[in-house]
Amino acid sequence: MKSLIFSFALLCSVNSFAKITLALNWKPEPEFGGFYQAQLSGYFKEQHLDVEILPGGSGTPTVQMLANDKVDFAVVSADEIILSQDRNSKNKVKALFAVYQKAPYIVMTHAERNFKNLKEVFESEGTLSIQSGLPYYQYLVKKLGKPKVHVVPYLGGVANFLSDKNFSQQGFLTTEPLSAEKAGAKVKNFLIADEGFNPYLVVVATTENNLKSHPDIVKKLLKAIDKGWQTYLKDPSQANQYMAGLNKSLNLETFKAAADIQKPLIETKGAKLGSMTAQRWDELVSQLKDLGLIKSSLKSSDLFETVAY
Numbered sequence: 001m002k003s004l005i006f007s008f009a010l011l012c013s014v015n016s017f018a019k020i021t022l023a024l025n026w027k028p029e030p031e032f033g034g035f036y037q038a039q040l041s042g043y044f045k046e047q048h049l050d051v052e053i054l055p056g057g058s059g060t061p062t063v064q065m066l067a068n069d070k071v072d073f074a075v076v077s078a079d080e081i082i083l084s085q086d087r088n089s090k091n092k093v094k095a096l097f098a099v100y101q102k103a104p105y106i107v108m109t110h111a112e113r114n115f116k117n118l119k120e121v122f123e124s125e126g127t128l129s130i131q132s133g134l135p136y137y138q139y140l141v142k143k144l145g146k147p148k149v150h151v152v153p154y155l156g157g158v159a160n161f162l163s164d165k166n167f168s169q170q171g172f173l174t175t176e177p178l179s180a181e182k183a184g185a186k187v188k189n190f191l192i193a194d195e196g197f198n199p200y201l202v203v204v205a206t207t208e209n210n211l212k213s214h215p216d217i218v219k220k221l222l223k224a225i226d227k228g229w230q231t232y233l234k235d236p237s238q239a240n241q242y243m244a245g246l247n248k249s250l251n252l253e254t255f256k257a258a259a260d261i262q263k264p265l266i267e268t269k270g271a272k273l274g275s276m277t278a279q280r281w282d283e284l285v286s287q288l289k290d291l292g293l294i295k296s297s298l299k300s301s302d303l304f305e306t307v308a309y
C-alpha cells in the first residue's frame with residue numbers, strides 16, 4: 001500500500017514545504033508539549049516542514065496506523081513497537097526519539113493506607129483497578145506473585161478512587177494523581193519503572209521504509225522536535241496555553257503541574273534528550289518474551305534508529 005505520507009518527496013526548491021503527519025496517541029497534554037512547541041515556535045517551518053499534529057484518544061492505534069501507512073510519524077510506546085514487529089515483520093515500525101526516559105506508569109493508592117511498596121498493595125485487602133492485559137501488569141504478577149487484592153478492570157477517571165479509601169488504580173503520573181488531589185484526596189504513587197519494567201514512552205516512530213526512503217525529512221523533523229522539547233522544558237507556558245485551548249478537560253494549573261512533574265522523567269542523568277540505548281531495548285525484548293507476549297528474539301538494531309541531526 002502506498003504511503004499517504006511523503007507528499008514531501010516532491011521537495012524541489014528551497015521554498016518547498018514537505019507536508020507530513022504526526023499522530024499522537026492521546027489528547028493534547030504536557031507529555032506532547034515539545035511537539036506543539038516546535039509548531040508554535042516555527043521550528044518545523046525552519047526545517048521547511050508543514051507538520052500536521054493529529055490528536056489521539058483512548059485506544060488510538062498509532063502503531064497500526066504507521067504499519068499500515070496511514071500516517072507518516074506517530075507517538076507510540078517501546079513495547080508496542082516490539083509487539084508490532086513480532087506480529088508484522090514486513091513493514092517495520094522503528095523508534096527515532098524517546099521523550100520519557102523513565103516511564104510514568106503508576107499504581108495510585110490512598111496515602112492513608114501507608115503502603116510501603118507495590119508488593120504490599122498486591123497483598124492488601126481492597127480493590128485494584130487495572131487492565132490485566134497490560135504488559136506491565138503481567139510483569140508485576142510474575143515478579144510480585146498473584147495479587148490477593150481484588151483486581152477489577154480499569155474504566156478511566158478517578159471517581160471510584162475518590163469514593164473508596166480501599167481503592168487503588170493504575171494511572172499516569174501526570175494525570176490521575178493531579179485529578180484526585182484536586183478533588184481533595186491524598187495520594188501515594190508507585191512507579192512501575194521502579195519495579196524494573198521501564199519501556200521508553202512518548203516515542204516518535206516511523207516505518208523502516210519511510211526512514212530509508214526519506215532520511216533528510218526524518219533528520220529535519222527530529223531536529224525541530226528536539227528544539228521544541230528543549231524550549232518547552234525551559235518554559236512550557238506558551239504550549240500549555242495552546243494545548244489547554246484544544247483540551248478543555250484540563251485547566252492551565254493542571255497543565256503547569258503536569259509539566260513540572262514530568263520534567264525529571266524526561267531529563268534524566270546521563271541520557272541525552274530523546275536518546276535510546278540498545279541495552280534498554282534488549283532488556284525489554286527479553287521481558288516481553290519471558291512473559292510469553294512475543295515469540296521472536298528481536299534485535300535492538302531493528303527496533304530503533306539513532307539518527308544524527
